[in-house]
Amino acid sequence: MIVQASAALSADGYTDDTSPGRLVLSHPADWQEVYRLRAGCDAVMVGAETVRRDDPSLLLKDPSLRHRRVSLGMSPDPVKVTVTRSGDLDSESRFFSTGAGDKVVIAAGDAPGEKLERLGRVATVVRVGVPVTAEEIVGVLETMGIRSLFLEGGSRLMTLFLTGNRVDLLRIAVAPFFVGESGAPRFVRAGAFPFGKDRRMEVLQVRQVGDMSVTDYSLSRRGTDYFRLRQAVALAFDCPRSDSAYSVGAVAVTAAGQVFTGYSRETAADNHAEEEAILKAEKAGVSLKGGVMYSSMEPCSTRKSKPLSCSALITAHKMARVVFAVHEPDHFVQCRGAAVLEEAGIEVSVIGDLAAEAMLANAHIRL
Structure with missing residues (x-):
């Protein structure tokens, strides 16, 4: 499976601020590129906290992208995947209630059964080990026939996949402003990352998209x-x-x-x-x-x-x-x-x- 992770950051490395509303980091041109990348993958994945906080639909809003997927023998929308430890997800959220693609919930083995039973009415629920690992998630999705995965957040899931060395391509879009709030969420959390000062990622491409600077990195030969x-x-x-x-x-x-x-x-x-x-x-x-x-x-x-x-x-x-x-x-x-x-x-x-x-x-x- 090819895993591509994508994130938008402020110039000082934050993915949001501390206000109640969601901080808009991306330029419209950046969003269009993200939609095209999402359309090219079998599945798109976000963490449970992102589902709770942002209530994303994760749909392809451009009819031409949906038509292209159909012409390639794919579902109009990618499969939507989320990962949860608690099972605390609203089954009526847009993640579950919108889109033609399948929905998948990967849950830790100790997640409450009654919550997973409720989610099972609107999604395919798969229990894995405790703690959940990136390798297990990839294994589950591969058994479902998913060959390409677009990872859009949040920070816990990004950290899990990057520290687990299960990301092949990483796209970072940097907005031209600062957040400046030490309590705001960052792209990743603390962890033992395989790419550090002694092992640098390969830069594939750097370009301007709207008013943002976008860099594509490779983390594996298959990614390149x-x-x-x-x-x-x-x-x-x-x-x-x-x-x-x-x-x-x-x-x-x-x-x-x-x-x-x-x-x-x-x-x-x-x-x-x-x-x-x-x-x-x-x-x-x-x-x-x-x-x-x-x-x-x-x-x-x-x-x-x-x-x-x-x-x-x-x-x-x-x-x-x-x-x-x-x-x-x-x-x-x-x-x-x-x-x-x-x-x-x-x-x-x-x-x-x-x-x-x-x-x-x-x-x-x-x-």
């Missing part, structure tokens, strides 16, 4: 692979449409962490996505030796328009790994890209969780 491949899949939707060639996106990452992107037919009608990314690296005078190529579809092994296939280009540049979402369908040619790369000693990984979206970019081609 998922993030970069998701970028490649998104690029596939930028391709000029063709009835005789697939729409593919690619992201090339050098051993030093430099990033070059490309998509099919970006600068020439017969250019492939991986080729476009490689051309940009070559133009910059940057070596791709030891790097990773992320592609929404298996790199080609046969081309009529160019002397070298994308698999041959990747091999020629001595790249170390290739990660893609879906094997190329045998519609135009029979592709052996993965086999060619492996024969050349290049590590190949397939993240099939993103296959449906990679193929959605090619829905215009009748297979």
Whole structure:
């Protein structure tokens, strides 16, 4: 399972203030990005305290996001998950009463039975051990078929997952103001975190979203692979449409962490996505030796328009790994890209969780 955690903080690291109402930290543009990330996951999770305090609906408010999920064979809304030690949750709150997705309550083994019985009328309730661990939560959700989880808080649940080393991607959005109240809640609580001063997280991306600064961190190799491949899949939707060639996106990452992107037919009608990314690296005078190529579809092994296939280009540049979402369908040619790369000693990984979206970019081609 891929776990992505997301939090909005003030400039001095608080997630709220001490006033009765909820402090608004996020810019509207940040919320739109959070909704898109939520829409891309099987499930969204918040702690019981967040359910009690904020009464969140956790719905996708953009009809286009709901439609996209349906087109990918998903429920219009993600599964909603919360974790409780006491079972003290209002079964009529918006968490339970709104949305088309399933609701799941993961409860500590010593939670009062009568409270869990009441919640069982509106959600699937699963008892786990005492204390609840991140590993147990992940295990329960995986048995339900959940492959991607979006964790939105609160601080106790964030701390549980981060100290348990069960977060793959971490998104931090910082608002341009201070709270300045020592009693206000922070992003996490005290704990033994696996990432400290001697082990830093990998920075994947830093950007401005509205008036906020947003940083994406990776905490695992699978997190990096998922993030970069998701970028490649998104690029596939930028391709000029063709009835005789697939729409593919690619992201090339050098051993030093430099990033070059490309998509099919970006600068020439017969250019492939991986080729476009490689051309940009070559133009910059940057070596791709030891790097990773992320592609929404298996790199080609046969081309009529160019002397070298994308698999041959990747091999020629001595790249170390290739990660893609879906094997190329045998519609135009029979592709052996993965086999060619492996024969050349290049590590190949397939993240099939993103296959449906990679193929959605090619829905215009009748297979």
